[in-house]
Amino acid sequence: MSQEEPFLNSLQKALGYKGRIKMLFSFVAISFIIWFFKKFSKEYQEEIKLKIELVDIPKSFIISSVSDSILNLNLKATGFQLLYYYFLDNTIEISFQKAVYSNNIGQLEIASEFNKVQDQLLGDTQILSFFPSKIEITYQPKFSKKVPIVFPKFNLDVGYSITKINLDPDSIIVTGPKNTLAKITHVNLNYNNESSINSNFSQKIPIKLKENELSYNFTKVNVEVLVDLFSEKILNIPISVSNFPKNRVLKLFPSQVELVFSSSIINLKNIKPSDFKVGFNYDSIDKEKNTAKIKLLKSPLSADNVRLDPQDVFFLIRE
16 A cells, blocks of 8 residues: 555646646637737737729720839728738729720729728728729720631551541630731640540540630530541543533543442442542643543542542544
């Protein structure tokens, strides 16, 4: 029993010491809270800086520059209010409804918006003075034009080809300064074509934004791509000649060409030699070399990548 007493005594002493420390911290915390509320409940005169956010600027204008982005306010406010301006809300809206516009310059006397500025401040905060007294902007008139959307190159699986591409919308309205807008002839799509396509797909693709000062009535385009298996077919097509004199005889070497084209498997079997026409105009012949350039005169819409072999023909003319 005598061996346990020292341990109990030391435990009581330790608990007593920790209790006093805890009480001390509680006292300090309460004292700090009382001091904090007392300190920040007082009114102070302080200068704060608020970021200016311009509103009510005519939608037909594009802002090029702003003379001031910070409004310096000399305020009479409580400490709590000042803390709010410093850490929670450091922006102020300035309306340009009463601005004067001339020669691409807009000027606003901030005094004309004093009441609106005051209304944005907390409680009984008083504005004693402010700087600058005037804000000036330079602007450009907005212009708009309609430009086409150019679809990207799609990476197709072997044997596949695109039968149709639908874009919705297929053109957009771009708005911006006249000089910048003049450089815009089309809009590209921001498409990543790493994966191969072997089936129809539909996707909403964002456009590539070119200039910061331009705006677009659409920023995404619905793209539908229809694909099908494709193959090639070879046909022999006779060469026709137009505008040839009736009193002469023309002999061609060769008299027909080999025509190679590709199309979908479904369409391939339905395309016939009569769907094509190749030939040349007699007035276009090279009389020195006795040759003529063969042209494709008719082809069905379902035939792609049409090639002719040969592309030139030799001829003999007899009276």
